[in-house]
Amino acid sequence: xxxxxxxxxxxxxxxxxxxxxxxxxxxxxxxxxxxxxxxxxxxxxxxxxxxxxxxxxxxxxxxxxxxx
Numbered sequence: 001x002x003x004x005x006x007x008x009x010x011x012x013x014x015x016x017x018x019x020x021x022x023x024x025x026x027x028x029x030x031x032x033x034x035x036x037x038x039x040x041x042x043x044x045x046x047x048x049x050x051x052x053x054x055x056x057x058x059x060x061x062x063x064x065x066x067x068x
Contacts, residue, residue, distance in 0.1 A: 010038045 013023045013034060020034075027037035058064065 006039055009042055010035045013038055
C-alpha cells in the first residue's frame with residue numbers, strides 16, 4: 001500500500017458525509033484517528049484479498065486451504 005493510496009482513501013472518506021460519520025464513529029471506538037482507521041481498513045482488505053486468492057489457488061490445485 002502506497003502513501004498515495006492512503007491519502008486517496010482518506011480523502012474519499014472525508015468527502016462523503018455519510019461515510020465520514022460511520023468511519024469517525026468506528027475510529028473513535030478503537031481510539032484511532034480517521035487516517036489511522038482508514039489505514040487499518042485498507043490493510044485488512046488487502047489481507048482478505050490475499051486469503052481469497054490463496055484459497056482459489058489451492059482449490060484450483062485440488063488442495064484444501066489452509067492445510068495445503
